[in-house]
Amino acid sequence: GQSLEQPSEVTAVEGAIVQINCTYQTSGFYGLSWYQQHDGGAPTFLSYNALDGLEETGRFSSFLSRSDSYGYLLLQELQMKDSASYFCAVRDEGRRDDKIIFGKGTRLHILP
Amino acid sequence: DAGVTQSPTHLIKTRGQQVTLRCSPKSGHDTVSWYQQALGQGPQFIFQYYEEEERQRGNFPDRFSGHQFPNYSSELNVNALLLGDSALYLCASREYMNTEAFFGQGTRLTVV
DSSP states (O other), X not given: OOEEEOOSEEEEETTSOEEEEEEEEOSSOOEEEEXXXXXXXXXXXXXXXXXXXXXXXXXXXXXXXXXXXXXXXXXXXXXXXXXXXXXXXXXXXXXXXXEEEEXXXXXXXXXX | OOOOEEEOSEEEEOTTOOEEEEEXXXXXXXXXXXXXXXXXXXXXXXXXXXXXXXXXXXXOOTTEEEEEOTTSOEEEEEOSOOGGGOEEEEEXXXXXXXXXXXXXXXXXXXXX
């Protein structure tokens, strides 16, 4: 089976930096993704890490350590529109092909 | 490109009834996954279809079944509805074995 752990809520101030951590356990592992979901909206893809290290996409960066089964999403220069839920998701090796399994999500609250 | 479209957007059913939800994947995508998302939780993997075949399945009872058609669209069927089946049902599509999944806006199912 698979399990993913991430904090349920994080609060930060507008303009600041916030890090959302994720630890995972899975039998087969291809990579770790991050998705953003605003209230009432659909999850949207942010980033994917297959190899160890940092991937940067604008204000968002994502990090992976395969040996530690750990990753994080880093959001810089926080804006009010970043208030949303953030999910880490493992791309897990299945019986014949892969599947994407999501964590429970981290609700990010941004204070003005 | 219309993206991933799901119908209906909202649905109210009575306990014991059966329901069918529909999903049209993003153009060019051949893999469709279904997720159940309870309020405040992450998307839970139900199953995944590729080449009109169920390829992966999560921990959901046999009451949950699906189908994929030759045009890659998909249906999710739930029989003998329970109150606990009330949730947002999300369809996600991607190219086979690709890392990025695109989600529809979901179907909000309420069982009364």
